[in-house]
Amino acid sequence: MEAMTAYAICRFSDIPSQRAIGFHLMILGKDGTPRPWPIVIVRWGKQVFGYINRCPHHGVNLDWERNQFLDTNGTRLMCGKHGSTFDLGTGACVDGPCKGRGLTPIGLAVLDGDICVTGIRLVEDDGTDDEEGA
Template structure:
């Protein structure tokens, strides 16, 4: 993971834009730095749809479980919505809003992304860098 930008507006490169095939999603297990300097897991799902990317915490608002029932399996059978593998709730790609299932009306927590020089980057957070976690 590479860090880009000024201290106040850091963008953390997560993966290359083309690492995620069009109309697919990929999960990432990152570590977030809390305000007190501690680390906590930050699982996210990144969706690529054409030239757009969306990201959400990989956490169903109904029970808090990860959405994917198998590694990187996030979509409903039609491949048009994100789906919780535990209870089948489905979510709009662009908004994260649950449109069907036990958490209907709730939403996934969005993650701010930008694409810089062909890399998908998380913004608005502080992530653990590899050298930070080694020692």
């Protein structure tokens, strides 16, 4: 049985409860080519939910301004371009032009206080760009 690969994205405490934050990562495609992988992570109390940051209506990012993912009530993810709203826990579109479709979920785990993505291969830093003065 193969061990689960997990990549720490941020500390659990970095995302306040009832907030969503976007991350721009690079994933290795099936052919080994790096490609952009924008995601959004939502924290609701002790739960975290993650989705690819792409509206199923026209494939645009959900946030109309950086990290503006939630509707005016703060209870659903919302596409800033078309106004479609999505259930936080399932990613299902509950209203708007893509009703009946949903966001693509990503695997997440909270490990040692870090929110980690699982089940994918990220392009990792090779360690050659060490921070100076750390």
